[in-house]
Amino acid sequence: MTNYYSEELIQSVIEANDIVDIASGYMTLKRVGNSFKGKCPFHNEKTASFTVSREKQLYHCFGCGAGGNVITFVMEMEKLPFVDALKFLAARVNMILPEKQNQQEDHQAYEKKKRLYEMHREAANYYYKVLKTERPAREYLLQRGISQETIREFGVGYASEDWSRLTDFLNTKGFTMTEMLDSGLILASEKKRHYDRFRSRIMFPIVNPRGQIVGFGGRLMAAGQNGPKYLNSPETPIFSKSYELYNLNHCKNFLEEGRLFIVEGYMDVISLYEKGIKNTVAALGTAFTPFHGKILERYASEVIIAFDGDSAGKSATEKAMNILKKTSLNVKILNLPINEDPDSFVQKYGQQGFKDFVAKALTIVEYELELLKSHNDLSQTDGRLRYGNEAIKVLRQLETSVEIDYYSKIVAGETGINQEVIRREVLRSKTRSDNSSQLVELPPSEAAPLKIPRAYKKAQELAIRFCLKTPDIIDEFPMDYLTDPFYKDLLRTLSDKRKTGIRFEVNQIMSHFEDSEEVKKIVEFMMNEDEVSRSDYQDALEIMNRFYNEAQLDRLSEQIKRESTNGNDDEVARLTNQFIEIKKMMKENGRH
Incomplete structure (x- = not known):
């Protein structure tokens, strides 16, 4: 861990940033007793085992063992080195960290990101103000059923038809042309003339879960206008379409029973929000990615894919569905009519109509069987046989005998094939597939290392936990009893801290250990709620x-x-x- 900043300063940054508030920017947390729980952002899990303690200002996953304080959390989530994570948190609470001439680390990347965030915030304010002066744009949104309150909530704006209006505005705010070009908001022609990327478009700020504007999506109002219907910001140091989801910053606060909708466009999200359906996100003009699936696992337990009903929407649905299959999420598909999208559907049928249709959402297996039926003529014998054989391949992905029995009955009813025959073929092909995928790895034939008895390990851990909570007894502790050098280092560090006579926190102790596994162990000890009495310690x-x-x-x-x-x-x-x-x-x- 760096020694560039004093322990007192590091501790002041930690104390100024509530770890619950920070973690809530990346995932959904629910209060359980004195702690907060959610799905671990560091590994896939079906049940929430990630615990955050406001009292201790620590986090710990009882599933994968991840743990630490607010700094280590930001380091992991933002992939930042220690100093940059410290600056990230300091900037969040308007703290100024002193700079020193002998600082060797390169802060250019951090400073560049900081400037890009500032520029996008200024640009969003600019577009929002321009919308107020552009009557056609305001009328367009009103005609689409978008209220002024929703416009304000999403920061919707407008980019005028002028070629360099934003460029001139950002220039007045002190941004250099290099910074503007790096942001992607400004482009350069072959003749080195600079102009705005977005012109004559409704502008949708893209906000990350931490409330920072990272990019924009621009939509043309009329079909006859030049250019693509939607235009998004390019890849920048603060924005990647493959990683961000539109409206996740709002959506995470409105999850109903862990349910979340995925739609295709900005207007789908905003129209549903306008009608009171606020648990909706959209991919940003790109295919749904595995990383999107990983993000959604942090926030939701059930995802409903609600893409457009046209052929492009069906294709996108299949791709997203195949990605989400590999997650722990319960996945359903909203099979919209061919000429409908979520925006048009909710405008036509309202909130209740949409909810009634959602009640008919299909499971992945139901949707795949529907696709098979659409490709096979079930009125013909060969069509039914082909459908039956392909359906068996679909049912092979099922995990329980109850599910296999249920769907086998459905396929039997549609094909006239005996249900037991279908069920038997599913189980046979499933067993063959499972066996072929199993790889047997033999253990290496070398002597096993000397093992510490489990009771001895548990006794050491219990004693360490008691010492962490009762540091007065550390000086009397028999260090020779400890078999792990880390435990000895931990107690010596505690002892040294205690001798200074200055109040200290566990976060300060953690800064002395660079090994992430050692930090996790300290957090595991501190987050363990089981009481350790003096009698337990003596035992x-x-x-x-x-x-x-x-x-x-x-x-x-x-x-x-x-x-x-x-x-x-x-x-x-x-x-x-x-x-x-x-x-x-x-x-x-x-x-x-």
Whole structure:
């Protein structure tokens, strides 16, 4: 860990940033007792095992073991080095970190991102103000059923037809042409003339889950206008279409029973929001990606794909569905009519009509069977047989016998094939597939390392937890009982801190350990809610004492054998006396 900033300054940044607020910007947390729980952002899981403690200002996943404080959380989520994560958090609470001439780390990337965030915020304010002066744009939104309140909520704006109006505005705000070009908001012609990327378009700011504007989507109002219907910001250091989801910043606060809708466009999101359906996100003009699926796992338990009903929407649905299959999410598909999209559907049928249609959403298997039916004529024998064989391949992905039985019955009813035949073929092909995918890996044939007895390990951990919560007893702790060098370093660090006479927090102790696994272990100890009494601690010491002495006896036995073989009778006598003294002491302790 860096020593560039003092421990006091680092601690002040930590104390100024509530870890619950920070983590909530990346995932959905629910209060459970004194803590907050959610799905771990560091591994896939079906049940929430990621715990955040406001009291301790720590996080810990009881599934994968990830843990740390607010700085390590930002380092992991933003992929930042320690200093940049510290600056990220300091900037969030308007703290100014002192700079030193001998600082060696390169902060250019951090500063560039900071400037890009500022520029996009200024650009969003500019577009929003321009909309107020452009009557046709305002009327267009009103005709689409978008209220002024929703316009304000989403920061919807307008880019005028002028070629350099935004360029001139950003120039007045002190941004250099290099910065403007890096943002992608400004382009350069072959003749080196600079002009605005977005012109004559309704503008939708793209906001990340932490409330920072990272890009824009621009929509043409009329079909006859030149250019693509939708135009998005390019890839920049702060924006990637493959990683961001439109409206996730709002949506994460409106999840109903963990359910979330995925739609295709900005207007789909905003129209549904206008009608009170606020748990909706959209991919940004690109195919749905595996990373999108990973993000959604942090926030939701069920996802409903609600893409357009046309052929392009059907194709996009299949691609997204195949990605989401590999997640822990419960996935359903809204099979909209061919001439409808979520925007037009909710405008036509309203909130209740949309919800009624959602109640008919299909499971992945139901949707795939519907696709098969659309490609096979079930009125013909060969069509039914082909559908039956292809349906068996679909049912093979099912995990439980109950599901297989349920869908086998449906396919049997549609084809006239006996249900038991279908079920048997599904299980046979499923078993064959499962067996072919199993790889047997034999363990290496080398001697296993010496193992510490489990009871000894548990006793050490319990004793360390007691020391962390009762640091006054550390100076009396028998360090020789500890088998892990990390435990010894931890207690010595605690002891050194205590001797300074200055109040300290566990976060300060963590900064002394660079190894991420060691940091995780400290957090695991601190987040463990099981009470450790002084009596428990004394019992742990006795267990440790017994195992320590047994290890000493084993060591002495080996030494005695070795010295006896070498003919060192005097050394054998000395070691034997030690062996007898330890045995005697253990016997005396056993009586008490």
